[in-house]
Amino acid sequence: MALRHAVLAVLLDGEYSGYQLAKIFDVSCSNFWYAVPQQLYAELTKLERAGLIAGRQVIQHDRPNKRLFTVTPAGLAELAAFAAVPSKPSSIREDLLVMVQAVDRLDPAPVIAQLEERAVIAAAKVELFDRMLRQLRGDLTEETFLRESDRIGPYLTCLRGRRFEQENREWCERVAALLRARAPVPG
Amino acid sequence: MALRHAVLAVLLDGEYSGYQLAKIFDVSCSNFWYAVPQQLYAELTKLERAGLIAGRQVIQHDRPNKRLFTVTPAGLAELAAFAAVPSKPSSIREDLLVMVQAVDRLDPAPVIAQLEERAVIAAAKVELFDRMLRQLRGDLTEETFLRESDRIGPYLTCLRGRRFEQENREWCERVAALLRARAPVPG
DNA sequence: CAGGAATAGTCATATCATTGAGTACCCTTC
DNA sequence: GAAGGGTACTCAATGATATGACTATTCCTG
Incomplete structure (x- = not known):
């Protein structure tokens, strides 16, 4: 139940597609969470069905169409609830x-x-x-x-x-x- | 396939039971790997079946009996093989x-x-x-x-x-x- | 003698994460 | 015009991890 909050936190910075998120989660955002593209696409599907993000189709002509996602008020509330409950230190596995x-x-x-x-x-x-x-x-x-x-x-x-x-x-x-x-x- | 190597690495320091390992993995060894007792018991069973550790029963009268495990030569070889293949940096998830x-x-x-x-x-x-x-x-x-x-x-x-x-x-x-x-x- | 902590484990389940393969289209380079 | 790389995404299978509940005994404290 935590990848979902990482996705929401990143989507606060703007509209992103699954593909763009995958790049962010692979490099820059690897400072606090890591995920492979397949995880992200699956999570985006779940988040949209739960009403925590909203997607809109963008038709492109020079490359495949994409879907951009933004956080809904319900998604922001979910993040707030997440931040309100005490978290456990993450476990090191190296x-x-x-x-x-x-x-x-x-x-x-x-x-x-x-x-x-x-x-x-x-x-x-x-x-x-x-x-x-x-x-x-x-x-x-x-x-x-x-x-x-x-x-x-x-x-x-x-x-x-x-x-x-x-x-x-x-x-x-x-x-x-x-x-x-x-x-x-x-x- | 990596908890197994963490268990082997800790068992290099001496004979331990699953219960003792659980304590080590909960506090001191949390600097490089973390695991809950259930994971450790399951892993010990697998490691013993694979011949990488050997267990011996210790009868106790003032408390429940226990099984102490040591690394076998095959286990040491497994660790050496593990150390020989390049590892990926662990992903941060906090x-x-x-x-x-x-x-x-x-x-x-x-x-x-x-x-x-x-x-x-x-x-x-x-x-x-x-x-x-x-x-x-x-x-x-x-x-x-x-x-x-x-x-x-x-x-x-x-x-x-x-x-x-x-x-x-x-x-x-x-x-x-x-x-x-x-x-x-x-x- | 009741209650709780410590010792020493087991079982079951649900979710999460990892890996590999596959589709499809476009653009650029050789 | 073939090969390779970038964009955009999907499916399936397996492996790892997390969570909760459960058994049993002993020891200590009140």
């Missing part, structure tokens, strides 16, 4: 951490390789978040933007995503270096 | 972030309350991780421990958990203070 947990009893080489690769990915995401943050705040300073803008939600979740990826990067680099120093790997 | 994403269009009061509550929970987890880290490294310094111990996996995942919760706490506090300043809430 394969790479499982590998590190077991690394003392395994060949460290592939784990080190994955840590170094992950550090690069995390660094790229930090830069992506930085670009998104700059774009969201325009030419205002962060402080001014956060004090005066009337749409700071996406900025705040983006800040969290940036911090997470920065920590991820530093931890991966440190652990990779440490494991390398302990058991020198050829090459 | 209700509280969804609420913050939508906060501009909602009553901020319950969101602020949840942020403040979450900051307290995160602070408590930081302290829990600090205690675990101290216990794991004994009277060695972190540097010495990480250089010389032959079991650093749990320490490293614990370090990651600590960083995550620390960031979480700081972000929650900052966002709560910001939202309070923007829309003063009575009380």
Whole structure:
């Protein structure tokens, strides 16, 4: 019952089609929720049947037609109800951490390789978040933007995503270096 | 297919029953994987049938009997194979972030309350991780421990958990203070 | 001695998520 | 003109996860 609220939260920013949502959920919004296109199309169908979003057909000539969705007042009420009930902390489930947990009893080489690769990915995401943050705040300073803008939600979740990826990067680099120093790997 | 590897990784540290595992997965090991008892019992059954762990019955008189499990050589090989294939970054799915994403269009009061509550929970987890880290490294310094111990996996995942919760706490506090300043809430 | 917490599990179900395949059309590039 | 990529979406099957209820015994507290 939570993907539905993530979809509603994203649709607050404007009309989107399932296809557009899929792109958002795959990259930018991956800082607070992730979903594959099939999930989104299914959820949009359910949300529309429940009256929480409204869709309108857009006829296109140079490409397939699409349906754009907006949040209805009932959808906004649903979001408000969602925000009013206490939420549980999400559970962490990260394969790479499982590998590190077991690394003392395994060949460290592939784990080190994955840590170094992950550090690069995390660094790229930090830069992506930085670009998104700059774009969201325009030419205002962060402080001014956060004090005066009337749409700071996406900025705040983006800040969290940036911090997470920065920590991820530093931890991966440190652990990779440490494991390398302990058991020198050829090459 | 990943809970199984988390269970194997934890069983590297010693013999545990399903019940003990459930406690570990509920608190300490929540830094890299979370699971409820029912999942663990089911997974232990599957792992034993697959020959990846071996269980032995322990008769107890003052409480119900239990079954303790250890990783078999086949289980260790399974872990090694798991560590050898590249893993995908885990997807973030956090209700509280969804609420913050939508906060501009909602009553901020319950969101602020949840942020403040979450900051307290995160602070408590930081302290829990600090205690675990101290216990794991004994009277060695972190540097010495990480250089010389032959079991650093749990320490490293614990370090990651600590960083995550620390960031979480700081972000929650900052966002709560910001939202309070923007829309003063009575009380 | 009643009530509650701790130990040690099991069963059933419903929802959620993941994966793979498939349709259809347009545009651009080689 | 064939191949590849982007847009837009659907279907089906399987696997993972969450939730609630249930059994049994022992220990401790009031």
